[in-house]
Amino acid sequence: MAAQAVKLFIYDISKGMARQLAPMILGRSLDGIWHTSIVVYGEEFFFGGMGIESCPPHGTILGAPDNVVDLGSTEVPSNMFYEYLSQLGADSFKPDSYNLFEHNCNNFSAEAAEFLTGKSIPSYITDLPNEVLTTPMGQMLKSMLENTQVTPSSGHSTRNFNSKR
Known part of the structure; x- marks a missing residue:
């Protein structure tokens, strides 16, 4: 098998509002x-309120990154990666384990x-929740938004990797 390119798609779900506000x-x-x-492998893999899913690249409701x-x-x-995703979906990345600030x-x-x-x-992505939570308003927002889930699926074909074991 030839080496496969691995890309990270980054979306600003605030659509620029975070920078302003x-x-x-x-x-x-x-x-x-x-x-x-x-x-x-020609697919976009992500975790949200529905668990681990995949779709064609740019196939989420978020559009282009x-x-x-x-x-x-x-x-x-x-096939080894798909097995890995199924294991993650059954263990640590189940739909009910999603948390906007701590497990996203x-x-x-x-x-x-x-x-x-x-x-x-990049650490600027993984460190963002802690940066927000170090502010007084971040603590207030946490209690308000803690159960918010991001579910970027769309009408495109998606595959769910959460095993029903």
Whole structure:
């Protein structure tokens, strides 16, 4: 099997609002509120309120990503990656385990990237929840938004990797 390119798709789910409003609300600037996914084997893999899913690249309701990071390549066969996703979906990335601040799409992308390439995703993405939570308003927002789920699926064909074991 030839090496497969691994990409990180980065979406600002605030569509630029975080950059404008964060200084007033949080007292600090934010470049965005990030949703990420891993693109490999011709599919986009992500974690949200429905668990681990995949679709064709750009196939979520979020459309085209705001940024694409080349994470390198992988020699991991696709069937091994799918087995890995099924295990994650049955254990640590079940739909009911999603938490906007503590266990989200970015945690999934970091784990999948590590499995595929031995590298993680940029820390500015994974550190964002803690940055928000260090502010007084961030603590207030946490209690209001804690059970909010991001579900980027769309009308495109999606595959769910959550095992029913």
